[in-house]
Amino acid sequence: MSSHDCAGDCPVARRTFLKDVSIFTAALVAAGLAPRGALAAPSPIRALSRVAADVRYPIPAKDGVQFDDKNEVILVRNAGHVYAFALSCPHQNTALKADPAGGGFWCSKHESRYKFDGQFISGRATRNMDRLVIRRDGASVVVNVDKWYESDSEPTQWAGAQVTV
Numbered sequence: 001m002s003s004h005d006c007a008g009d010c011p012v013a014r015r016t017f018l019k020d021v022s023i024f025t026a027a028l029v030a031a032g033l034a035p036r037g038a039l040a041a042p043s044p045i046r047a048l049s050r051v052a053a054d055v056r057y058p059i060p061a062k063d064g065v066q067f068d069d070k071n072e073v074i075l076v077r078n079a080g081h082v083y084a085f086a087l088s089c090p091h092q093n094t095a096l097k098a099d100p101a102g103g104g105f106w107c108s109k110h111e112s113r114y115k116f117d118g119q120f121i122s123g124r125a126t127r128n129m130d131r132l133v134i135r136r137d138g139a140s141v142v143v144n145v146d147k148w149y150e151s152d153s154e155p156t157q158w159a160g161a162q163v164t165v
């Protein structure tokens with residue numbers, strides 16, 4: 001398990017990101033230019049509850065990306081799986097964004113790109129996005145925001161950090 005330090009600038013970056021990506025993606029969709037295979041436009045999500053480090057969300061009803069800036073969580077439903085990612089890039093903790101080109105996530109600091117399941121594609125980062133510990137509880141998922149797995153040092157746990165829906 002690992003811990004992150006967001007270096008104090010993540011909340012501002014998140015707010016800027018949410019605004020920018022929403023506008024950009026809406027423009028693409030309106031123009032009929034949304035990338036093939038892209039999930040629905042990212043949206044904010046509010047947790048149902050938080051008890052200590054356990055944050056509860058409803059299981060997303062459809063494939064998509066949701067950002068909880070308060071708890072610094074990215075929640076993804078894609079192809080029958082739900083993942084929870086740490087918001088910060090595993091390279092130097094910059095807040096990740098939805099890739100405006102579609103297909104996953106993007107870090108603006110050093111241009112790293114990741115798939116929707118967190119797998120590293122390209123850029124300066126050296127591992128996949130960090131997956132938070134997640135479990136299903138009825139119609140909810142519960143994410144422990146203090147515990148996550150790094151793909152390079154804990155590959156088996158990283159692979160298992162998902163819920164099948």
Ligand code: FES
Binds near residue numbers: 093107123125
């Ligand atoms: S901080 Fe994200 S790639 Fe460097």
